[in-house]
Amino acid sequence: MISLPTTPSGKPLPASVAQRYEIRCEVGHGATSVVYLAWDTFAQREVALKIANPQIFRGSDEQEPMRKAWLNEVRIAGSLNHPYIVDVFDAGFGDDTAYLAMEYLPGGTMAPYVKSDNLKPVAEVLEIVYKCASALDYACRAGVIHRDIKPANLQYVAPGEAKVCDFGAAYWSREDSATQVMDIGSIAYMAPEIFRGWVTPQADIYALGVVLHQLLTGQRPFDGPEQASLMYQILNGERQPLRSFRADLPESLNVLLDKMLARSLEDRFPDWASTLAALAMNCARATRQGTPAAAVAAPPAEAELYDQLRCLALLRPLNDAQLWELIRISRWRNVPAGTKLINEGNEARSCYLLLKGEARVTREHKLIAMLDSGSLFGELAFAEDIPERRAASVVTTGDSTIGKWNYSRLRSASPGLQSKMLEIFFRLAAMRLRQSDERYLRLYRQYNPGGG
Numbered sequence: 001m002i003s004l005p006t007t008p009s010g011k012p013l014p015a016s017v018a019q020r021y022e023i024r025c026e027v028g029h030g031a032t033s034v035v036y037l038a039w040d041t042f043a044q045r046e047v048a049l050k051i052a053n054p055q056i057f058r059g060s061d062e063q064e065p066m067r068k069a070w071l072n073e074v075r076i077a078g079s080l081n082h083p084y085i086v087d088v089f090d091a092g093f094g095d096d097t098a099y100l101a102m103e104y105l106p107g108g109t110m111a112p113y114v115k116s117d118n119l120k121p122v123a124e125v126l127e128i129v130y131k132c133a134s135a136l137d138y139a140c141r142a143g144v145i146h147r148d149i150k151p152a153n154l155q156y157v158a159p160g161e162a163k164v165c166d167f168g169a170a171y172w173s174r175e176d177s178a179t180q181v182m183d184i185g186s187i188a189y190m191a192p193e194i195f196r197g198w199v200t201p202q203a204d205i206y207a208l209g210v211v212l213h214q215l216l217t218g219q220r221p222f223d224g225p226e227q228a229s230l231m232y233q234i235l236n237g238e239r240q241p242l243r244s245f246r247a248d249l250p251e252s253l254n255v256l257l258d259k260m261l262a263r264s265l266e267d268r269f270p271d272w273a274s275t276l277a278a279l280a281m282n283c284a285r286a287t288r289q290g291t292p293a294a295a296v297a298a299p300p301a302e303a304e305l306y307d308q309l310r311c312l313a314l315l316r317p318l319n320d321a322q323l324w325e326l327i328r329i330s331r332w333r334n335v336p337a338g339t340k341l342i343n344e345g346n347e348a349r350s351c352y353l354l355l356k357g358e359a360r361v362t363r364e365h366k367l368i369a370m371l372d373s374g375s376l377f378g379e380l381a382f383a384e385d386i387p388e389r390r391a392a393s394v395v396t397t398g399d400s401t402i403g404k405w406n407y408s409r410l411r412s413a414s415p416g417l418q419s420k421m422l423e424i425f426f427r428l429a430a431m432r433l434r435q436s437d438e439r440y441l442r443l444y445r446q447y448n449p450g451g452g
Helices: 061-076 124-143 194-196 200-217 228-236 253-258 271-288 292-297 302-309 320-328 406-410 415-447
Strands: 021-029 033-039 045-052 088-093 099-102 154-158 161-164 332-336 340-342 348-356 359-365 367-370 375-377 393-397 401-405
Touching: 021 045, 045 088, 061 088, 061 099, 124 161, 124 200, 124 302, 124 348, 194 200, 194 228, 200 253, 200 271, 253 375, 271 302, 302 320, 302 348, 320 415, 340 359, 348 406, 375 415, 401 406, 406 415
Parallel strands: none
Antiparallel strands: 021 033, 033 045, 045 099, 088 099, 154 161, 332 401, 340 393, 348 375, 348 401, 359 367, 359 393
């Protein structure tokens, strides 16, 4: 008899897993599972392979919440596609096991960065929290409430970036209530209404507020030596102001946490849209700290960009993932009046978005158009095999925020983003052609009042 491959600890792998994955080493473990770094022989890539402990599938009724959590996470796996949610490539379960194959992120979790001697800069913390909030907003719109947001369930990716993982405790509106996991989670991150059995999206806002407080101060807003005293503090305790932990934290962050951690649902942020707007505003403030000259020169924070771009009607065809990808492949800068963005006669290599400000369009030193906030320009040459040289110059008339996408980077973007951007470009071309026809018709009627 041929024996199945085993983990490094000697435990046999489920047959369905052993046929595809080669175990390299253990990278983590908990009460319900072990996580391995593995090689996916089919897709030829490293993955984090999370395998459930068999005893939770054949144990007593006490194991029922753990079994439900695993089945819940497997069911949700693959239904959420967002750049700040950990990708799940494969999932399955049998009579006495379950597994998830996820993207491997070697940076670990955010847990080390809630220690008072290992805190990250305020601007980076706010970027990370904003991106996680964006992911939770997307999940909420898909009918999923995470319900177990904590530093250990946020995977660190790179400076300013983390991804949400572990949806085992999630409430999913698509599932029958009998399959929902109602009695597991981390008490320190539970909103007051959770103790009363209420499940609302605002519970995730509260939990992310607790994480934000930890990332800023190294302390949770409410704590206690045991579960009963911790629950009492969450339900009745008074939160200490941020400056009692760190004197350098601005009052605006205290106001933000007041809204995220409000005990009453009426006082807490009502939804993720309002939470994201407040986070973006604080990201912008943190990015622009320093001298006035440095503040003007600093590029906009990604959180601020995302918040502003998703409000543009022009970019409405892009979904969350495509919008974040567009931000990643772009270059953004704040520029003063008189900055020449395009020179007449130069080679066409990029297209631009005037996010804030105004600009003059001139040809042979004659004004032919004005561009205002939200204008996209320089895009038509993207569709040409050999782009013609620029037919006009574009110069800012005041302080402006400019985004730039190199044609080569757009051509190497995902097929979905390329398709949507071409759709946007052609819509703009059709609109401009229509406006040109209307101007021509007005001029014709002005000089030929008796014409047909």
